Amino acid sequence: MTTSSELNMPEIAMAEKEAGKWGMVIDQDICTGCQACVAACAMENNIAFVGEEDSGYGRAMHWIRIERFWEGEYPEVKMTNQQPMMCQQCGSAPCEPVCPAFATVHSMAESLNLQVYNRCVGTRYCANNCPYQVRAFNWRDYKRPEPLPNQLNPDVTVRRVGVMEKCTFCIQRIFKAQDQAKAEGREVMDGEFTTACAQACPASAIVFGRVDDPQSLVSQLKERSGGKTHLKELGTLPNVTYFNGG
């Protein structure tokens, strides 16, 4: 097998050894499945509305979705807890090595998976290789009827047709908070800012913060027993921890 060093290519970070920088804890026991996070995410990140027809083809675009599962046989079916699912910001992400254009790369500075929209050529390999199925593809240039363009978030690129997109952990908010903190000559405080989904959650089922800081709320919640990461057996090192039935 040819490795990147034999090809004399610059070393591109694919995998991390330790815990990432930013992380999330989701408590499914208090999630009511109200979809406020889904709406907040769409507003914050300029996500297109695909309309009825394309939605029917399974082309709906969401960076976060609420999954429901059922247990048992009819008529004794029981619904399990709601499960918010978004990009798990894997430390060792399956989407990254398959991109032929290096459009989805690992941010070494923020330990996040990046999607460089202007680099993306739309091969959709990354989405096919994502075990969590959380990537969304722009199948068309979806029109925003007036006055919707007025609510576009200026800090986030408006994506065009043929571009893959996914949850960024609200990287624009991360940078805004870091910039603000730098201007004031201090470090970013825990809880100073959060992602749109966590901010909108009425039950506070989603908590976001620094997982490399043992003092942060998210680290302390994560340390409780019973937390699990999805598809752990794949070795993707996700940065989202779920609590269910605890």
Next chain:
Amino acid sequence: MIKKIFDWLKQPLGLIAVGIVFLAVFSAAAYGIYLTQQAPEQPVPEFPHQTHVAFGIQCLYCHPGASKGPAAGLPSQSKCWACHNQIQKTVDSAKLAPLKDAVINGESLEWIPVAIVPDFVQFNHRAHIAAGRNCEECHGDMSKVTIAENPQVMNMGWCLDCHIEAAGEDQEKLIKLSDCGTCHY
């Protein structure tokens, strides 16, 4: 049929016609490119940067956002009016008529930015001013220009050249300043 056309084109008159068509297309293209290189028409067409800078007005007085946030901002007419309603020249100068009209009619001056990066690039003035960079390094010497034109191509290589140089030996800074996520999201 096609042979007939070719035969006609090969005679002298045909060759001249081909030449004229070629020249027309070429000059249209050249004119199109020339138009993209022109500074756009501004609401106050002859706003003299150099005069104002020469008075010692700070850049940050008219572009205050540069030290606070991502965008430097272009001044509104109330900022101009604070000085100009006390200046005699405002009454009789034709160059200042657009400003006067805007104030009287309560319309805003809609400056057209010329220093721009594409929508998918997130530039931040504050970080650069805080790192001690001068406006001149990126915008040229504004004390010599009338209406602003962009003196250089603000492409990715230009950003990265300076970022690599600014990071120097500091590996952590280099990673941060060359990370795709720093500029594209």
